[in-house]
Amino acid sequence: MNYIGRKFSLLDFLEQGITTFADKRARRIFDVFAGTGTVGWHFKQKGYTVVSNDIQYYAYCLNRAFVGLNRPPAFTLLRRSLKLPPRGDVSEVLDLLNATRPRKGFVFRNYCPGGRAIPKRYYFSDENGRRCDGVRQRIESLHGDGLLKESEYYYLLASLLVGMDRVANTASVYAAYLKRLKKSALKAFVLGEIPTTGGNERHQVLNRNGSDIIGRIACDILYMDPPYNQRQYCTNYHVLETIAAYDNPKLSGITGLRPYSEQRSDFCVKGKALETLDDMVHRTRASYIFLSYNSEG
Secondary structure (H helix, E strand, O other), X not given: XXXXXXXXXXXXXXXXXXXXXXXXXXXXXXXXXXXXOHHHHHXXXXXXXXXXXXXXXXXXXXXXXXXXXXXXXXXXXXXXXXXXXXXXXXXXXXXXXXXXXXXOOHHHHHXXXXXXXXXXXXXXXXXXXXXXXXXXXXXXXXXXXXXOOHHHHHHHHHHHHHHHHHOOOXXXXXXXXXXXXXXXXXXXXXXOOOOOOOOOOOOEEEOOOHHHHHHHOOOOEEEEOOOOOOOOHHHHOHHHHHHHHOOOOOOEOOOOEOOOHHHOOHHHOHHHHHHHHHHHHHHOOOOEEEEOOOOOO
């Protein structure tokens, strides 16, 4: 996914730094500002046990799939309901969901040019907005009917978020949309498979304010990748948050912001950032602390 501060290109650097300084017996890592789960995913593959946390719900959904799962879900109950073979590739389930009838739901009405918003918003094409609504509502219906286990529910939500981000009509963040639909936004949205890492370790995924839980998480290594400027992630990715929660929020402003006061980070406030960092460092139970921080911060 396109994501501010994503650490994909720095994974080898992070691994080298952590393995050089941390004791080899330190195998439990707490990624307290997990974002899309890139770091947790990497260290899972290296044999670490990961605790992944983020205050944003869309990030929690992504981490439930990328970090929380070691293999694709079986979808046993759903397969039985749909008369699919009891064992098979996850693509069979995704294909059926991709064939869901489009609907004019919240995403279409509020984030697409054919919707009700004035002025018109161009976050997605009309077709992709309707398809998103159809798939999101069906996922919720299947979960409500007891046909999806929790892990399967979040796997599908993660696939939905990744798929919609690929066809978003933005310049990587959702603080604003482009005035015309770009070429990639005209492509059809599809649910795709979420890659899994294998292994048998149990990994924990949380959806909390990191400052509130820092002292309660047992870990050997604390990895901190906080915001480093005034831009709040809750406003930069508010559309993904709404797709994930699908809670029909009251939107405001030209860009259709959802309420976000409870998701504000003190790290985005110059007068609070250092104090918050100092507090978290003092309260963690980790033996080793590693901090990523941009020179712009």
